[in-house]
Amino acid sequence: MKAITTRSYGSPSVLKAEEVPDPVPKGDELLIKVHAASLNQANLVLLKGKPFLARFAYGVFKPKHIITGSDISGVVKAAGKQVKHFKPGDEVYADLSNYGFGSLAEYVAVPEKALALKPTNLSHLQASAVPLASLTALQALRDAVRVQPGQRIMIYGSSGGVGTFAVQVAKAFGATVTAVCSKKHMENMKLLGADYVLDYGKIDLTKYYGSFDAILAINGYQHLATYKKLLTENGVYVMVGGSASQMFEAMLLGPIFTLGSGKKLGNFLKKHNTDDLVELTNLIEADKIRPLIDRVYPFQEFKEAFTYLDQHHAYGKVIITIQN
Ligand SMILES: NC(=O)c1ccc[n+]([C@@H]2O[C@H](COP(=O)([O-])OP(=O)(O)OC[C@H]3O[C@@H](n4cnc5c(N)ncnc54)[C@H](OP(=O)(O)O)[C@@H]3O)[C@@H](O)[C@H]2O)c1
Incomplete structure (x- = not known):
């Protein structure tokens, strides 16, 4: 072959x-x-x-x-x-x-x-x-973020393979989604169901300090300290992807950065789980994600x-x- x-x-x-x-x-x-x-x-x-x-x-x-x-x-x-x-x-x-x-x-x-x-x-x-991208989005949101209906979630780097599923899965779980992407994908993010869309080239993040119950950083190139400021008091930051140095930063410094606060900062790694793939199949066949x-x-x-x-x-x- x-x-x-x-x-x-x-x-x-x-x-x-x-x-x-x-x-x-x-x-x-x-x-x-x-x-x-x-x-x-x-x-x-x-x-x-x-x-x-x-x-x-x-x-x-x-x-x-x-x-x-x-x-x-x-x-x-x-x-x-x-x-x-x-x-x-x-x-x-x-x-x-x-x-x-x-x-x-x-x-x-x-x-x-x-x-x-x-x-x-x-x-x-x-x-x-x-399979891989949607399993990542589902597990990161359901198991790491523990997304709840009505939660305000920022999906940073929302327009790639994982991000386009994450926006849809977060909406299917009832979250209010702020998608962060480049200018050229903003309209697409709205069509995909995002409630708010921000251009990562122009965004003034200081305006959003304390605004998010959860942040999913998929292609997230901000500093960990910035993400921490964006979270509400008991907010959760989950790093899915980005540079290797950011991955180590979240893994090693995440627990230190959050000492004495209710916030959580950490990484996530997808695991294979066929039941989850079947759950995604059901969401696709119900036209909730594509x-x-x-x-x-x-x-x-x-x-x-x-x-x-x-x-x-x-x-x-x-x-x-x-x-x-
Ligand atoms: N933890 C895990 O288990 C796991 C599993 C799967 C993937 N990952 C990781 O997740 C990351 C994303 O995977 P993917 O499949 O979504 O990759 P991808 O499809 O290659 O992502 C491309 C997207 O990244 C966006 N992007 C590029 N630079 C950006 C920036 N500075 N800020 C925000 N967005 C930016 C692009 O948007 P524009 O074109 O608009 O710039 C593009 O839409 C990778 O690092 C991958 O290794 C981790």
């Missing part, structure tokens, strides 16, 4: 399209014919081996996961003997970032526990945009797709089609 491989760390130029052996599913695995795969910032971490700490998970000198890519939507072609819930012909989707990656290939062998049935109202192309797709690249333009994602200005998701 054809696959996109990373045999050394580097820029998108080290990616190659190669012929590799078809995967053979084990007893608890299914063989999936991949129709479409979406890209995530995690794929760039795996490609570049940066931040360096990530190499302890993904391979110190070279990537241990040769076939890259995490999100798939496709069709079951074969099922191992111990598989209970799926059969050939089922249309499924999954986030493979906790299951060895490998989505950018014609076929991938996936453990049953990673899969959910694809939402019936989405094409494979649309469904491939959903994937936003910025660009779709044919398989042979994989380098262009990674290069575009690397610019950090996608509106929603970037997709690579595997089957025509």
